[in-house]
Amino acid sequence: KAGVTQTPRYLIKTRGQQVTLSCSPISGHRSVSWYQQTPGQGLQFLFEYFSETQRNKGNFPGRFSGRQFSNSRSEMNVSTLELGDSALYLCASSLWSPGRGAYSNQPQHFGDGTRLSIL
Amino acid sequence: DAKTTQPPSMDCAEGRAANLPCNHSTISGNEYVYWYRQIHSQGPQYIIHGLKNNETNEMASLIITEDRKSSTLILPHATLRDTAVYYCIGMDSNYQLIWGAGTKLIIKP
Numbered sequence: 001k002a003g004v005t006q007t008p009r010y011l012i013k014t015r016g017q018q019v020t021l022s023c024s025p026i027s028g029h030r031s032v033s034w035y036q037q038t039p040g041q042g043l044q045f046l047f048e049y050f051s052e053t054q055r056n057k058g059n060f061p062g063r064f065s066g067r068q069f070s071n072s073r074s075e076m077n078v079s080t081l082e083l084g085d086s087a088l089y090l091c092a093s094s095l096w097s098p099g100r101g102a103y104s105n106q107p108q109h110f111g112d113g114t115r116l117s118i119l
Numbered sequence: 120d121a122k123t124t125q126p127p128s129m130d131c132a133e134g135r136a137a138n139l140p141c142n143h144s145t146i147s148g149n150e151y152v153y154w155y156r157q158i159h160s161q162g163p164q165y166i167i168h169g170l171k172n173n174e175t176n177e178m179a180s181l182i183i184t185e186d187r188k189s190s191t192l193i194l195p196h197a198t199l200r201d202t203a204v205y206y207c208i209g210m211d212s213n214y215q216l217i218w219g220a221g222t223k224l225i226i227k228p
Contacts, residue, residue, distance in 0.1 A: 004162075033215070043163075043218035056213045090162050096214060105151045105170070108216060110162035 002026065004111035006091050012117045018079040021114045025072050025093030031055075032074040033108060034066060037088040046089075049074055050098065081118050088113045122146055122209035128223040137194040139222055141207030144188040150210055154181065154192050156203040157221070163206065166192065202226045 005024040013019050025032050034046040045058040049068035066076040072093070078085055092108035124142040131137040143152055151170050155163040167174055167181045169190070174181045180193040194201055206221040 006162075035218075042220060045215050048213075048215065056215055092162075105168065107153055107165045107168055109165055110155075112160075112162045 004091055004093050004109055006089075006111035006114050008114060009112065010115050010117075012119060013081050014119050015081055015083060017081050018077060019081060019116060020075055020077045021089055021091075021116075023074045023076075023091030023093075023111060025074070025091075026109055029093035029095055029109075030072050031094040031096040031108075032068055032072060033092045033094070034074070034076050035090040035092070036060070037090055037113070038086075043090070046076065050096075055098075078116075083118050086116060086118045088115050122150075122217050123152075123207045123219050125205070125207050125219060125222045127220065128225070130225050130227055131194075131197050133199060133226050133228050134196055137197040137201065137224060137226070139192040139194075139205050139207075139224065140189065141192070142189045143207065143209055146187065146209050148187070152181070152183065152190050153208045153210075153216065154179070155206045155208065156201075156224075157206070158200075158203045166205075197224075197226045199226050199228065 007022045031050045033048040035043050037043045047054055047066050048056045052068045063079045068074045090110055090113045092110045094108045095106040122145050151168050153168040154166040157163045166178050167176055169181045169183050183190045202225055204221040204223050208216045211217055
């Protein structure tokens with residue numbers, strides 16, 4: 001079974017530009033979460049989608065946005081890039097679904113991330 | 120804030136069991152504890168999770184104390200490839216993982 005796939009693996013942009021990152025979840029997983037990882041802040045939650053709806057959002061400015069498609073694939077977009085946006089962006093998918101039941105404690109499975117460098 | 124506390128670093132000899140402790144005294148009764156590890160330049164890898172009972176899979180064993188205030192991840196026969204940062208993680212009320220700084224485990228030959 002294929003794992004979570006993130007593209008591209010590496011990206012170099014300049015300040016002021018925008019970027020779109022892509023994530024293909026594990027087949028059958030409908031929950032997709034995005035994280036930003038930096039050496040100083042560690043892993044920080046960006047947002048989570050389930051069935052094309054944003055369910056949760058972390059404490060990031062509105063320049064960070066995302067969406068999920070009907071096939072559960074997800075994209076995140078960062079506009080007006082700043083030097084501080086340089087980070088590893090990680091996507092995770094899960095069998096988690098709302099409500100109680102067997103799926104409430106399903107672990108998230110991560111891709112290897114997109115390393116974004118801002119010059 | 121992270122709900123878990125881990126030592127920042129640990130060493131273990133190759134071939135020996137690596138025991139990684141985690142304190143989660145503020146975790147609620149119905150919250151699972153998850154363990155992940157991250158090898159440099161890769162995404163976090165899921166290892167194991169548990170609620171009350173001890174758990175074992177092909178990668179590791181998880182021992183949870185009866186009062187659920189702490190747990191220990193056991194890698195039974197550590198290899199050099201087990202060198203990584205290990206995260207013990209709880210969840211918030213929205214089922215989101217709360218990441219701390221983790222434990223940097225170094226396996227020495």
